[in-house]
Amino acid sequence: MLSFIFLLLLVPHVWFSSTHVAVISPQDPVLPIGSSLTAACTLNPELGLHSSTLYWTLNGKRLPISSYSVVSSDTLSVTLHNLNGSQQKSGDNLVCHGADGHVLSGSCLYVGTSPEQPVNLTCWSRNAKDLSCRWSPGGRGESHIRTRYTLKYKLRWYSREKECENYNSGKQRHSCYIPRNLALFTPYEIWVEATNQLGSATSDVTTLDILDVVKNTAxxxxxxxxxxxxxxxxxxxxxxxxxxxxxxxxxxxxxxxxxxxxxxxxxxxxxxxxxxxxxxxxxxxxxxxxxxxxxxxxxxxxxxxxxxxxxxxxxxxxxx
Known part of the structure; x- marks a missing residue:
């Protein structure tokens, strides 16, 4: 009885897999700038198509035939050398097309750099009850792939670290605001962590007392x-x-x-x-x-x- 139920579960899976027209591998790779990549587009054998009739595009631009290789009757590969940084944070679109131009399968290429150490961390307070901080991305400041910045802080000698939650998404996007629940007359340690799919980096730790960073203008x-x-x-x-x-x-x-x-x-x-x-x-x-x-x-x-x-x-x- 148990084996019968197991077979029933397998049948829909096989049927679903057979509906795929083609598959690109690797799927959505993350690569450093300057890397080379060989991707393969494998056709569903049931389609009766030959891989030599396919072609590739990258961000809508047709790739040269010289970069193709017919691996088998149902698999066509493409090799890209010295990749530049992704043109958009959401990744570059590598697409496998049929002879008539129809999209058979696609993959997102994430090409960039690991983040560098954030710098110029500066904080200030209004009324000694809140704290605003801003910073600059390190180095060139452009990683070409999505990089997440997290401002963290803790009392210097005790308490767990906390994360700032109110990030600015406008022009001052590398900034964050802590509106309440700050202690006076005791130093805080504050730092920024930058993370993306290629690595992470942490700024120097800044030590400050809230009363030391209040703005000096009325x-x-x-x-x-x-x-x-x-x-x-x-x-x-x-x-x-x-x-x-x-x-x-x-x-x-x-x-x-x-x-x-x-x-x-x-x-x-x-x-x-x-x-x-x-x-x-x-x-x-x-x-x-x-x-x-x-x-x-x-x-x-x-x-x-x-x-x-x-x-x-x-x-x-x-x-x-």
Whole structure:
């Protein structure tokens, strides 16, 4: 009974295999630039075709007959020398055609290089609660086949490594954003791994403290035109900044800057809802009100604000 069931399972498989018109081998090979390849197109014997009637194309371009070899009545091979890098990340199309041009079988050629070590890994933070990092592919920067970049990070002395998940797919595609759950006052180790079908490479490990990489510029609110409130004022801006008095006696290393009573400014979102009004009937005094950026509500450091204003037709800002 068991053997009978086994035979029933085999029959559909044989029938399915017999429907293949032709098979190319090797199928979807991955090769370094400069390699040679011999591929074979083997016909289904039941078709009654002869391999000498077939021809090959690569990316739609017919390959010369001089590169063919009739291996048998049902097998035609083609040999390619000194292969260039794939023209597209999805691979080059090597196709076996019948005499009438019909596609009998196809294979994707992935020709490229293993990735080189990623370089120029740079990270920065906003509000000391997130982290953005970018890097550059090493060497020529073009591997010709799909290469996956993974940003990894971990606390220096403990915890498991984690992977950044929010990668940028636009112009800044070699970048990633860690939005939350970062620790302060303890160093992180951060690195990038590049992997493709021909190999892998890892960047140098960067060691940093989140507070060491906060952006050193403050952010201003949108300008408020106040000519309708006081003729002497044309523009008022409110600048938010968070001062951090760096911890003294930090250990110096070649990878980090020493912080000793350093004033660091954390970048934040700009103050919002800026309102300017006249003080009573006085024409030379104004009241300025604004709302704190939402990201500052749970920050560890107290924000400081600057009011910048200028006279009408003046390019010089005054700061309060």
């Amino acid at each position: 952010v201003a609110s949108d300008g408020f035109t106040g000519s309708s409130v006081a003729n002497a004022v044309s523009d008022v801006r409110v600048v938010a900044a968070i001062p951090y008095h760096g911890c003294g006696s930090k250990q110096a290393s070649s990878e980090r800057h020493v912080l000793n009573s350093v004033f660091i400014v954390l970048t934040t979102d700009p103050p919002s809802n800026v309102q300017v009004s006249r003080v009573g009937d006085l024409e030379d005094q104004l009241t300025v009100r604004w709302s704190s950026p939402p990201d500052l509500r749970d920050i560890l450091f107290q924000a400081k604000y600057q009011i910048r204003y200028r006279l009408e037709d003046s390019t010089e800002w005054k700061v309060v």
